[in-house]
Amino acid sequence: xxxxxxxxxxxxxxxxxxxxxxxxxxxxxxxxxxxxxxxxxxxxxxxxxxxxxxxxxxxxxxxxxxxxxxxxxxxxxxxxxxxxxxxxxxxxxxxxxxxxxxxxxxxxxxxxxxxxxxxxxxxxxxxxxxxxxxxxxxxxxxxxxxxxxxxxxxxxxxxxxxxxxxxxxxxxxxxxxxxxxxxxxxxxxxxxxxxxxxxxxxxxxxxxxxxxxxxxxxxxxxxxxxxxxxxxxxxxxxxxxxxxxxxxxxxxxxxxxxxxxxxxxxxxxxxxxxxxxxxxxxxxxxxxxxxxxxxxxxxxxxxxxxxxxxxxxxxxxxxxxxxxxxxxxxxxxxxxxxxxxxxxxxxxxxxxxxxxxxxxxxx
Numbered sequence: 363x364x365x366x367x368x369x370x371x372x373x374x375x376x377x378x379x380x381x382x383x384x385x386x387x388x389x390x391x392x393x394x395x396x397x398x399x400x401x402x403x404x405x406x407x408x409x410x411x412x413x414x415x416x417x418x419x420x421x422x423x424x425x426x427x428x429x430x431x432x433x434x435x436x437x438x439x440x441x442x443x444x445x446x447x448x449x450x451x452x453x454x455x456x457x458x459x460x461x462x463x464x465x466x467x468x469x470x471x472x473x474x475x476x477x478x479x480x481x482x483x484x485x486x487x488x489x490x491x492x493x494x495x496x497x498x499x500x501x502x503x504x505x506x507x508x509x510x511x512x513x514x515x516x517x518x519x520x521x522x523x524x525x526x527x528x529x530x531x532x533x534x535x536x537x538x539x540x541x542x543x544x545x546x547x548x549x550x551x552x553x554x555x556x557x558x559x560x561x562x563x564x565x566x567x568x569x570x571x572x573x574x575x576x577x578x579x580x581x582x583x584x585x586x587x588x589x590x591x592x593x594x595x596x597x598x599x600x601x602x603x604x605x606x607x608x609x610x611x612x613x614x615x616x617x618x619x620x621x622x623x624x625x626x627x628x629x630x631x632x633x634x635x636x637x638x639x640x641x642x643x644x645x646x647x648x649x650x651x652x653x654x655x656x657x658x659x660x661x662x663x664x665x666x667x668x669x670x671x672x673x674x675x676x677x678x679x680x681x682x683x684x685x686x687x688x689x690x691x692x693x694x695x696x697x698x699x700x701x702x703x704x705x706x707x708x709x710x711x712x713x714x715x716x717x718x719x720x721x722x723x724x725x
Contacts (some may be wrong), residue, residue: 365433367395370402377426379408381415382704386423400434402427408442409707410700411570413489416440442489444570447709449592450621458566459493461594461706463573463625464587466617468609470578473630473666474599475503476676478575480692481597483683484699485571486530493525493532493572495561497587499553502537504575509679514538515564522563529684534564554586561591571703584613588620594706595625597663602632602650614658625705626663627651628698634668661705664698666691 375387386392386406395404406423408415420440427436446460456462465478479494486492496504505511508528515523515538525532536556566572574591577583596617600610614624629651635642645668655662666672667690675685683692 365397365400365402365430367397369430370395370397370404370427373426373430374404374423377423379419381410381412381700382708400432401437402433402435403437404439406438406440408440409444410442410703411444411485411488411490412442412700413487414696415488416442444490444703444707445711447594447706447711449594450589453590453592455592456561456566456572459569459572461571462592463571463702463706464576464591464593464596464617464622465573465599466576466584466596466613467578467599467606468611468613469606470501472599472601472606472610473672474578475507475575476672476681477597477599477628477630477666477695478573479504479507479676479681480683480695481699481702482531482571482573483529483681484692484696485573485703487683487687487696488700488703490570490703491532491568492530493534493566493569495564495572495574496533496535496537497557497560497574498577499536499556499583500577502535504533504535505537506679507676507681508533510538511679522565525564525566532566532569534560536560553583557583557587558590571706579609585616585620588617588622593617593622594709595623595702597625597702598627599630600627600651600654601630602644602647604647604650606646607650607654610654611658614654614660623709624658624660625702626661626698627655628663629665631668632665637670661701663701664694666694 371387374392375385378385379389382389391406391408393405393407420438423438424436427433444460446455465474467474482492482494494504496502510526510528513526515526517523525534598610598614600606617624631646633642634645652662669691672682672691675682683695686692
């Protein structure tokens, strides 16, 4: 009995990608099936960064096809291709950047910046090219978290800036250009202009995901960013505390008003486990993030513990994902980052570059 392309496709239609919950065929990842006698070769193209997953996926799909009767040698090439996805209508994509992820919170002090930097590092570890824009003009924290304090970006043409780099992540922040103790006594329009310059005058180098660490709140600056920056999706960071959730809901509503999809909610400081006795306690309440997700029909991406090591490593310039890669917290950050990337991969492609510019002239 000879092996057919249809039989191979059917076999791969039964193989479920553990990261997406869909079969590789349903996810349109299977390409170029070739049958030569009894030998089979095909490609699997994942739409999300999956450096740590590639070997397992290859073994899984080969095993699925090898189960067919009469099959000979089976070879599978598993690769990753990250593309640009749709953003708000009327907003152009940023040169050198495929997808922008806004990490936001309605208020400060909920661990938004720590979450943003660890998500960026987790995506980079999985093989993506990642940028991180520190959009908090009044309180830039990414220079310290990335261990880049005191460094300044260089300009090769006098007009644009090269991003600094740490742990494989391209980074830009107003904190690279001012003294750490200098207060930014700026009004809203100046802040918006500064952010626009940081975003558009940085030479981002073929970035798959640009993580924007948004300033806390839902004021003029945040709204301007949400309206003018081509955002693929937003991640909301909150704690389980009712007061934090009130403001997180405002942040979520702001993105909804400007037609930016919410990729999900991350609950920070969800539980504290005593390092001395092991007693677990929900200091800031319990289940608030999950309830908010249920109320708005968005995905609960994960919860992080209130843990001294997370704070210490971020303060020390070596965040959890790189500072303690084998830790439970790093595993959670990586799972959240993978889920965010998958949510983006499932969105519509950006088609703006497919259409020609139409110019009407008098003839």
